[in-house]
Amino acid sequence: DTGVSQNPRHKITKRGQNVTFRCDPISEHNRLYWYRQTLGQGPEFLTYFQNEAQLEKSRLLSDRFSAERPKGSFSTLEIQRTEQGDSAMYLCASSQHPEKGANVLTFGAGSRLTVL
Amino acid sequence: KQEVTQIPAALSVPEGENLVLNCSFTDSAIYNLQWFRQDPGKGLTSLLLIQSSQREQTSGRLNASLDKSSGRSTLYIAASQPGDSATYLCAVSQPRVIFGKGTRLHILP
Numbered sequence: 001d002t003g004v005s006q007n008p009r010h011k012i013t014k015r016g017q018n019v020t021f022r023c024d025p026i027s028e029h030n031r032l033y034w035y036r037q038t039l040g041q042g043p044e045f046l047t048y049f050q051n052e053a054q055l056e057k058s059r060l061l062s063d064r065f066s067a068e069r070p071k072g073s074f075s076t077l078e079i080q081r082t083e084q085g086d087s088a089m090y091l092c093a094s095s096q097h098p099e100k101g102a103n104v105l106t107f108g109a110g111s112r113l114t115v116l
Numbered sequence: 117k118q119e120v121t122q123i124p125a126a127l128s129v130p131e132g133e134n135l136v137l138n139c140s141f142t143d144s145a146i147y148n149l150q151w152f153r154q155d156p157g158k159g160l161t162s163l164l165l166i167q168s169s170q171r172e173q174t175s176g177r178l179n180a181s182l183d184k185s186s187g188r189s190t191l192y193i194a195a196s197q198p199g200d201s202a203t204y205l206c207a208v209s210q211p212r213v214i215f216g217k218g219t220r221l222h223i224l225p
Contacts, residue, residue, distance in 0.1 A: 031211075033213060035215075040217075041217055042215035042216050042218050043160070043205070044215075045213065045214060045215075056212055093160075093213075103147060103148055103165075103209055103211070104150065104162055105209075105213055107159040107160040107161075107162075110158075
């Protein structure tokens with residue numbers, strides 16, 4: 001296992017287009033998190049999954065955003081009708097359930113979105 | 117609502133100095149607190165994790181402390197080096213993980 005993998009690393013799109021990011025977590029991790037980070041800011045929580053169940057969703061996640069983790073393994077984050085304000089780094093992280101271990105968050109390298 | 121604050125926002129110190137980064141949080145009902153390092157344009161690397169029942173953790177030149185009752189944590193870096201230059205982020209787990217905005221550290225050669 002080589003860690004958390006995110007694809008694509010960089011996406012440039014025109015306003016109004018849809019984009020999808022994929023995250024492959026560490027295989028034994030059953031928690032998966034999505035964050036958004038803009039320049040000079042800390043990561044902002046978007047949503048997280050316990051296996052295939054989406055347990056919490058931030059108010060930052062508008063109706064244009066949807067995340068899935070259909071089989072409890074990889075996850076996708078889709079943004080519909082992109083806006084320039086969506087330009088950011090989208091980070092994925094995974095961990096074990098906090099009651100089973102130390103819940104160390106392991107991050108992927110991120111997917112950078114640029115909306116023109 | 118949990119809020120995590122990091123002070124200072126930026127710090128420049130000469131190489132070789134010891135330094136302390138501060139993190140505070142408003143809700144003490146946390147599972148753990150984690151310190152991360154982020155280099156420009158890169159993802160986050162975990163440095164230290166302190167469980168809610170622990171007071172401190174050490175790794176090499178890094179020492180992190182946790183005072184849950186007062187909602188504070190510090191990251192101590194000994195004998196700083198230019199390679200330590202990065203943004204340092206703290207995050208608390210409830211279980212959603214909430215981050216501070218980070219401290220941008222620059223070590224002057």
